[in-house]
Amino acid sequence: MISKYRHLIDLNDFSVSEWDSIISLAKEIKKNPALYSHRCDGKIMGTLFYEPSTRTQMSFQTAMLRLGGSIIGFDNPETSSVAKGENLKDTTKIVSSYADIMVMRHPLEGSAKAAALTSDCPIVNAGDGGHLHPTQTLTDLLTLSEQKGTLSGLTVGLCGDLMNGRTVHSLLKALSCYKNNKFVLISTPELRLPSYIKDILNASSCSFCEVDSLEDAIPELDVLYMTRIQKERFSSEEEYNAQKDVYVLDRNKLMKGKHDLVVLHPLPRVDEISIDVDEDPRALYFVQAKNGVYVRMALILTILENPSPTKLFDGKVHAGVCCRNKKCITNREKYLPKSFWGMGDTLVCEYCDERILL
Amino acid sequence: MISKYRHLIDLNDFSVSEWDSIISLAKEIKKNPALYSHRCDGKIMGTLFYEPSTRTQMSFQTAMLRLGGSIIGFDNPETSSVAKGENLKDTTKIVSSYADIMVMRHPLEGSAKAAALTSDCPIVNAGDGGHLHPTQTLTDLLTLSEQKGTLSGLTVGLCGDLMNGRTVHSLLKALSCYKNNKFVLISTPELRLPSYIKDILNASSCSFCEVDSLEDAIPELDVLYMTRIQKERFSSEEEYNAQKDVYVLDRNKLMKGKHDLVVLHPLPRVDEISIDVDEDPRALYFVQAKNGVYVRMALILTILENPSPTKLFDGKVHAGVCCRNKKCITNREKYLPKSFWGMGDTLVCEYCDERILL
């Protein structure tokens, strides 16, 4: 199944050299934004936010406005046709016929790919449930590249809920495409990285280790990527109380870090970074948030100015098989072709990447 | 009562030759949109959506943006001054003084005319309760004209809830102004067309018949206009179960249609057209939805570039008479002059068209 538009559903829809081009273009734009302020004159971006995400939505809107374009869309499905029971296909089909590029956030996994099947314009996935959020990863790569001058040979600590963290998984997969990075995975035993991500790391030129203590790990890091760790992820109230401060970055822990450590966080944060850390020049999460605008400007230009087709499915339709992931879009939108690709005795859902043992 | 602005409250505020001009202009815009991309530079459209309607709102917004204009407005009265108890007059008076043209959707009938009484700019009615929705009808006319090359001599099937369907009533009234159309009215006996619409058809050069079966009717049609039929409209659960599939357009029924049949639907649909019909080249409801942008671009240009006054009332104020339609705006906004025009021993409310026998 080929769509005639160039979509960004998964970061792997683009090659590593294309990532590098987007990052370079983002740096150029950041240096001289005025040069780009009319590149999307007359273009419209549709922003379909089926669940709230101010930060992501505003960064996309700012990116389009800074390129001279304009915006339609919704951020509240309660005030949309969705509330009247309209299916995903009809809503996205029509908005894609109004707009030149469509940005979509949806609570169900695989929804961006589902929309791409019938879209009349390119789609950018701005988060499909816990599955993918490729523009966050591009933002992270831009910030690392800008701060460190390279995306290779870095020692990167990732701290927090590594089991469920979408941004962590995506960043690890992306950085494993560069050479000789070392990952220090900092979490409780219950919240370790899933094994399928470890398989990807093992197959790469990168190495990793798993540790419990942020404080012990911090001295060797070039980069510390913090994420939210939620109380309800701990196995008991006692364990939470025992460990809750272990994964909070404060000035004391930061004192042990290198002088050129780069501290990132996808935001919003709750308590996992003390506010007094913000004043430290190594705290770069607000720079990272602003970089989200530049990288999205670069992405929009790349997609609109270099149209090319996207292959959406590699496998084949198995009409009788249902994806076992309850949060997969195919379990709500019944008309979608149930496409899987085979891997031995396993089928992999082409929407949400769930593995199904036959 | 004359307003100095040109409003579109009811399709009949414009003459049939003006409809034709708007449709022609919409076709020109569709052919060469770039020619029109600066025609509304610096103009602002206010979109006051007192009830949600993503499709309509986005099509108006897209139209204005494609003309170079910009947008203010709200789509959620909960987050507006309305929530503080402000009356319709004050809200619309002020927004109309900010904007160059105002688009309004409201759950109560006659609300667009009520707003026009004190507006400081032209108003377009984007739906006043179950009463009028003239830009949907213009969209339908454009699509028919484009697909059939004419608006006369067509055999048009209308299927679904013909008793309550605002778009059906409006389309029938509009098409009855053209010559020799034949309407096939497909519904359950309970959901037949109201007699006052039949009176209009009888007074025209058009004819109509009423039938129960979509399948039997489809072979002779040039156009099939599908609408939603709601479960709760049936007299009983049994009757619903017995008939629910009768009014669903699927591939089997479509096989009996002419090769150049045009299938339309105002959308959103729920179940009344099977999704596998979408692939058929005769399924033109997505084209119709996109045409909504072009026809609204043409309408905005017509209104902004050809200012002229609108006559809002023909009759006179009957201070002691209340409109009996509970959904009439005059029953909520008490300051409105209660204007009626007389027809024998009947008064007709000049807001919602309700007939009152004295």
Added chain:
Amino acid sequence: MISKYRHLIDLNDFSVSEWDSIISLAKEIKKNPALYSHRCDGKIMGTLFYEPSTRTQMSFQTAMLRLGGSIIGFDNPETSSVAKGENLKDTTKIVSSYADIMVMRHPLEGSAKAAALTSDCPIVNAGDGGHLHPTQTLTDLLTLSEQKGTLSGLTVGLCGDLMNGRTVHSLLKALSCYKNNKFVLISTPELRLPSYIKDILNASSCSFCEVDSLEDAIPELDVLYMTRIQKERFSSEEEYNAQKDVYVLDRNKLMKGKHDLVVLHPLPRVDEISIDVDEDPRALYFVQAKNGVYVRMALILTILENPSPTKLFDGKVHAGVCCRNKKCITNREKYLPKSFWGMGDTLVCEYCDERILL
């Protein structure tokens, strides 16, 4: 504490001669808006409305659009990162890095100043709880200046809830900076002006008197500024019923006013001005509402085209002292430096102006 951006948190952040310049510029813009329609091309305004206020939000949006700029923002914290527990600092820090100017409305007092501490662009306070709303006052001053040709020597009646009315307090403070105004304070005994405002008036060249009856006061007024009076503000149901009509401006009372009386209201109104007053040429509240756009255009230009630093704190941090105003932002956002300035044995909170006796 100095911010490098020019903010408008309190009207006193600008000098009286700067108010006069903004008012003059607003008049120039009103005369010839086309001259200003590209002055903010490429600029973005962020509008952060943590509570609904359609009128204020739309007037700011219209102002920015009429200058050629564009808009990002939210009007519903439920669909924003705020719903995920993000603090004020992070949200405003990031949006201020996306935008060129930020407009903020928040239910807590002192919130605009709190945001200014870490903002990356100028902030305009569009209402911080019951505390300040400086652009409403600028709107009032523009309308008075335009209608009366002066801001001095006027007899100004202010009617309604003078105890709690933020707009009344702010207007009185502003007009007391001009010469020889006389204020007639019309309210119930329970809703009299607070004494700290009376102190300001006593220290100025202006005089005031307190009266109960609107009808008795109206003949001598040059200006009548009406505000909402809420039922729940009366000490009992009986008192409300006895007095409710006393503070309603209707045609009968207006008959006793001067022929060049100027009637203003910050809107929205509920019942305190009869709708039939709207037709009177002295009813200028809709003109006032529209003037809100011109004065905000002038303010945006002044701020963006004349960058200069703002002094945010005069006093010092008292880490152990909590502001006793429960609605002060410092009581929710605990990381904020607790800054007070001293006045004898009193500390004044530098966010919300609450006085604390030590």
